[in-house]
Amino acid sequence: METIDGMKWNVYQQDCPTRLALDRIADKWTVLIVGRLSGGTRRFGELRREVSGISPKVLTQKLRELERDGILTRKVYASVPPRVEYTLTPLGKTLIGLLDAVRVWAESHIETMLEAQSTYDRQAAEEVA
Amino acid sequence: METIDGMKWNVYQQDCPTRLALDRIADKWTVLIVGRLSGGTRRFGELRREVSGISPKVLTQKLRELERDGILTRKVYASVPPRVEYTLTPLGKTLIGLLDAVRVWAESHIETMLEAQSTYDRQAAEEVA
Numbered sequence: 001m002e003t004i005d006g007m008k009w010n011v012y013q014q015d016c017p018t019r020l021a022l023d024r025i026a027d028k029w030t031v032l033i034v035g036r037l038s039g040g041t042r043r044f045g046e047l048r049r050e051v052s053g054i055s056p057k058v059l060t061q062k063l064r065e066l067e068r069d070g071i072l073t074r075k076v077y078a079s080v081p082p083r084v085e086y087t088l089t090p091l092g093k094t095l096i097g098l099l100d101a102v103r104v105w106a107e108s109h110i111e112t113m114l115e116a117q118s119t120y121d122r123q124a125a126e127e128v129a
Numbered sequence: 130m131e132t133i134d135g136m137k138w139n140v141y142q143q144d145c146p147t148r149l150a151l152d153r154i155a156d157k158w159t160v161l162i163v164g165r166l167s168g169g170t171r172r173f174g175e176l177r178r179e180v181s182g183i184s185p186k187v188l189t190q191k192l193r194e195l196e197r198d199g200i201l202t203r204k205v206y207a208s209v210p211p212r213v214e215y216t217l218t219p220l221g222k223t224l225i226g227l228l229d230a231v232r233v234w235a236e237s238h239i240e241t242m243l244e245a246q247s248t249y250d251r252q253a254a255e256e257v258a
Contacts, residue, residue, distance in 0.1 A: 009236040012161065014182030019157070021235035021242050028148070028155045032141065053143030070245025091241050098234055101227055106150035107138040112220050113150050116199025 024069055029054060029062045031099045034088065037072060038096040041087040071095065153198055158183060158191045160228045163217065166201060167225040170216040200224065 011018040024030060032051045036042055042050070048059055063086060066072045071092035077083040088096070140147040153159060161180045165171055171179070177188055192215060195201045200221035206212040217225070 009239060011232050011235055012164075012179060012181060017243060018235045018239045019182070021239045022160060022232065023157050024242075025234060026155050026157045026160050026231055028152045031151060031155050035141075050141060052141060053148070068246050068249040069242045070249075071242075091238060091245070094238065095234070098230055102155055102231070103140050103151065105154060105224065105227055106140055106147045109220060109223065110138060110147045110150045113153075113198045113200075114146060116220070117197050120197040120199075 021069075024065065024071075025095060025099070027062075029058065030066065030071075031102050033059075033062060033066065034071070034092060034095050034099050035103055037086060037088045037092065038100070041085050044084050044086070047086065066092070150198075153194060153200075154224060154228070156191075158187065159195065160231050162188075162191060162195065163200070163221060163224050163228050164232055166215060166217045166221065167229070170214050173213050173215070176215065195221070 009018045010016050011022050013019075029051070032054075033047060036047055036050050044059070044063075047063075048054065048056060051059065054062075063072070063074065067074050067086075069091075070089055072086050072088050075085045075087070077085070138147045139145050140151050142148075158180070161183075162176060165176055165179050173188070173192075176192075177183065177185060180188070183191075192201070192203065196203050196215075198220075199218055201215050201217050204214045204216070206214070
């Protein structure tokens with residue numbers, strides 16, 4: 001690990017910049033957006049349709065954050081109407097396998113999680129009764 | 130992938146329960162809490178110290194969610210004051226490697242991310258000037 005002022009990068013330290021990186025990638029929308037861009041360049045409207053449930057406002061904000069972080073690039077084409085395309089950078093591509101594994105975990109373990117929630121809620125109801 | 134009513138689990142569908150699983154694990158605090166519990170059982174106060182910057186209120190809420198999801202167990206010992214301990218379940222243990230890789234990514238790529246942010250902010254300032 002590298003250091004700043006002799007401090008090792010440590011995500012457990014509240015004031016360590018790595019918290020910022022963690023905050024960005026440990027994020028539902030980042031997982032979904034990077035997952036779609038792993039298949040290649042996408043237009044804004046395509047991402048909006050493919051990541052169902054995201055509002056245009058949140059999608060715009062997430063894309064701007066990810067662009068600023070160097071995870072994707074935004075390219076505007078001077079057509080009418082203007083076409084805006086998003087593409088993963090080399091840094092962004094290092095996230096593909098990792099975030100795909102996060103998605104796969106969610107899809108693979110949801111049943112166990114739903115069963116645990118049912119058990120928890122039933123026990124909580126019994127304690128109240 | 131399994132199905133409910135013939136629908137495949139698909140985290141890209143807004144109404145798919147897997148969104149809930151994704152939302153829980155693609156979360157900064159989940160990464161940090163599971164990371165500490167991967168080393169063994171922890172008391173509330175230990176977690177609060179080790180995950181610096183988390184408020185007691187948010188820690189309580191996150192621990193309750195993770196307990197309900199079946200990722201950790203909460204055990205109360207009738208001492209004075211009562212001792213409360215948290216331990217990963219078998220389901221929670223399946224997250225250790227994955228979420229550790231998320232932490233390592235953040236600690237390994239923060240410099241590239243900070244450089245990208247500097248470049249972005251400088252270009253944005255130039256466009257305004």
